[in-house]
Amino acid sequence: MKVLVLNSGSSSIKFQLFEGTGWQVIASGAVSRIGEAEGEVEYTWQVPDGPMQTGRQGIAIPSHQDGIDHIIAGLRAAGVLADLAELAAIGHRVVHGGERFHRPTLVDDAVVEAIREMSALAPLHNPANLDGILVARRLFPQVPSVAVFDTAFHQTMPRTAYRYAIPEYLYTRYRVRRYGFHGTSHHYVGERAAALLGLAFDQCNLITLHLGNGASATAIGAGRSIDTSMGMTPLEGLVMGTRCGDIDPAILFYLADQLGLNEPALDDLLNRQSGLLGLCGVNDMREIQRRAADGDDAAELAIGITAQRIKKYIGAYYAELGRVDAIVFTGGIGENDANIRRRSCAGLENLGIRLDEGANQSSARGERTISAADSRVRVLVIPTNEELAIARQALAAVAAAGGDS
Template sequence: MKVLVLNSGSSSIKYQLFRDQDWVAIASGLVARIGEAEGEIKLNWLDDQGASHSSQESLPIPTHQAGIDRIIRSLRESGVLTDVAELAAIGHRVVHGGARFKHPAIVDDSVVAAIREVIPLAPLHNPGHLAGIEVARALFPSVPSVVVFDTAFHQTMPPTAYRYAIPESFYSEHRIRRYGFHGTSHHYVAKRAAAMLGKPLDQCNLITLHLGNGASATAIRAGQCIDTSMGLTPLEGLVMGTRSGDIDPAVLIYLCKHLGFDADALDRLFNRQSGLVGLCGVNDMREIDQLAAAGDERAELAIGLTTHRLKKYIGAYYAELGRVDAIVFTGGIGENSAEIRRRACEGLERLGITLDAEANDSRASRGERRISSASGEVKVLVIPTNEELEIAQQSRLAVMG
């Protein structure tokens, strides 16, 4: 059997197809520019001998239904999916599940209603997710659709971690609390870290750092999330590509009172114009590294501020956990930027965190690896994330009961 994973956005659908006997991704691709005059479809697949192939075409994709139709047709034409009956499940990524969903859910009308209900908490993401879910249900009623929520892994946080110190009514009536995001990634790398440590996950205390254009940190005790850096939305926490992360709320009040900002202007400023791009005009850490090496002061400030905030979260979560088995770097920056990893861990030797400079700086190393020194009490690991695989496996488990 196979599992198809769909990540539907407002104008795109990313997808992967997995075999469930060995969890190899036998196909992946993208449908882009849905609703525009000229859409784009990309497909990469493996044939029976394991050789890689790819195809690309441009044509109008007016709706999500047309996009998913074309995905299935492309998979059939490539030979990796001869019949929809081969699908054990269709797994869907959903950014926000509110407080209700702690586990994957097989989609029914009540699940759809619950996802729709929290659209105000994720207006840029949940509508696109819902479009893909509803089309998949309509096109393939015999194939279970399963939703895996980015917020689910964080639902084990205690109230002391997820509540804000604001009047009770804002929580009880309007659901204003910290939810956390990137949970699928944090869960995946936590399981892989436990395997690398040779311990059951429920015996591991971990700090996981998902660092990319969006970035978050999570404290994991005995395999469960007890705190995470993102909040009501993905804006809170670490410095990100275009998001500010933590900021004094009085800054928003000042901007409204003295500079005439309204809610939409604040949204643009802190979600799209801040973070790395606000500090130095660039949100690609590779380019920022090059600029800093050439003496660009704004780029150096962006790196320094990023790693300063990272170090604060590592220290805070270390204090919260009491004992840390490993720190895990993942995401595009976490996996590839030796400089960010070095600076984030620099000066933490008294906490048992020491890097092996050669292991950290090795440009030839890829995949899962340890970069801490042999004498380091806390292991420091680099683990490439694989959210699609995690969604596929959780979806298969959900339909198996």
């Protein structure tokens, strides 16, 4: 049995096809520039015992339905999906599930309407995610679709973590609260960390750091999310590629008054012009590290602020948890940037956090320990795999429902 994972954006669809027993990726790719004059389809696939193959095609793709048609046609042509009956499930990434969805959910008409309702909380993401679901259900009604929500893992947070100190009617009527994101990633690397520690997940206290162009920290207590850095939207928390992270909200009033900025301009400023890009002119941490090594003061400042913010969250979540078994770095920066890892942990020795600098600087890839032998808290690097997590959760949801769609 196979599981297809779809991540539908406003003008793109990324996909992976898993073989459901060994969870091998047998095909992956993306359809991009949907709705433009010339779109693009990219594939990577591997037939059993055959070499890895790639392909790219430039072609007009007017809609998400056309995009998914191209994906299925390509999978069939590659010989990795001969019949749709081979599909046990289609797993869909959905950014926002609000308070309603705590776990992966088999999609029916009521779930579709609930995801549509949540679009007010994630207007850039949920409508695009829903497009992929609607097309898949229309084209393949016999294949169960499962929605896997970025927010679901964080629904175990206590009220003291998710409520803001604002009038209650804003929460009860307008749903203003902390939701958190990257939940699928934090859950996945948390479970992998427990396996590396030789512990049951529900016995683990962890601080997981998903560091990429988007970045978030999560405190996991006894296998449950108890706090996370992103808030009602992904803007809050750590410094990110183009997002500012934590900021005094009164700055918005000041900028509106001084510069005459309206709401769309402020949104664009904080979400797309700030973060690393605002600090030093680029948002690729690899380029920022190169510039800092060449003496660029703005790049050095961007790195310093990023690491300092991460360190603050490590300390705060350590205080919340009381005991920490491991700190986990993941995401493009977390997995590959030894300097950010070193600077984020520097000065935390009194908390029992000590890196092995040789292990931290090693060019090794994959899951690994980078803490010193005498470090009370293990420091781990674990590559995230959200698509695999979605595939597994989708198949589990179908199995739990007895295969009914």
